[in-house]
Amino acid sequence: MIEMQDVWKTYPNGTHALQGVSVKIDRNEFVYVVGPSGAGKSTFMKLIYREEVPTKGQISVNGFNIGKLKQRKIPYVRRNIGVIFQDFRLLPRLSAYENVAFAMEVIEAPKRQMKKRVMEVLDLVGLKSKANHQPSQLSGGEQQRIAIARAIVNNPSVIIADEPTGNLDPETSWGIMQLLDEINFRGTTIVMATHNKDIVNTMRKRVIAIEHGNIVRDQLRGEYGYDF
Numbered sequence: 001m002i003e004m005q006d007v008w009k010t011y012p013n014g015t016h017a018l019q020g021v022s023v024k025i026d027r028n029e030f031v032y033v034v035g036p037s038g039a040g041k042s043t044f045m046k047l048i049y050r051e052e053v054p055t056k057g058q059i060s061v062n063g064f065n066i067g068k069l070k071q072r073k074i075p076y077v078r079r080n081i082g083v084i085f086q087d088f089r090l091l092p093r094l095s096a097y098e099n100v101a102f103a104m105e106v107i108e109a110p111k112r113q114m115k116k117r118v119m120e121v122l123d124l125v126g127l128k129s130k131a132n133h134q135p136s137q138l139s140g141g142e143q144q145r146i147a148i149a150r151a152i153v154n155n156p157s158v159i160i161a162d163e164p165t166g167n168l169d170p171e172t173s174w175g176i177m178q179l180l181d182e183i184n185f186r187g188t189t190i191v192m193a194t195h196n197k198d199i200v201n202t203m204r205k206r207v208i209a210i211e212h213g214n215i216v217r218d219q220l221r222g223e224y225g226y227d228f
């Protein structure tokens, strides 16, 4: 469902962030993307959710050629991809409920479905009781759970998570990991960039390692493989 064929990304300043990446990720896979800082992991992820377009090569997500997408088709493809970041990126003045509901409003989901669906995902992430709290009234782990609720509320087929445990302590990170595992188990493909050695070595999922803009390792039930 995600396929890259000889994908290159050169930023306007001349940095070659990806240099000829080819990969296939099937429906319902869970993939860790690992590698040194600056290797091209975030770029790899940004190309999937079309935050960036490739300089050369093809990327298809659910059959859509992402790099060549017509402007009017972008929202349609994006709604099928949920994104989670290291720094949560919740809207500070909105409550947990409103942050999640906002993702449904953006795609103009029917109003009558909204309340039920938002409460359903808040329940799934274990935060129904904090629906009215603002992000500043929540812990880091709770904020990330709200960000996950927001990412899944429109039932995307893919979740892109760029270092989702990067700002969290080990115990909280494990909670987030179990939640993502559960979401994957329910049928969502997950691509997660991480520097968390413990998590990768314990979960034993597919591991794609990127160095200098190239995939240098791709293992099923892989290991982290670095000392950082």
Ligand SMILES: Nc1ncnc2c1ncn2[C@@H]1O[C@H](COP(=O)(O)OP(=O)(O)OP(=O)(O)O)[C@@H](O)[C@H]1O
Binding pocket: 011, 012, 013, 015, 016, 017, 035, 036, 037, 038, 039, 040, 041, 042, 043, 044
């Ligand atoms: N918008 C940009 N403009 C120019 N260069 C960029 C841009 N974004 C990233 N780069 C460069 O592209 C290369 C790959 O960056 P990328 O963020 O994809 O790496 P990364 O593996 O995610 O790193 P980290 O683990 O530190 O997050 C780096 O050399 C980076 O400096």
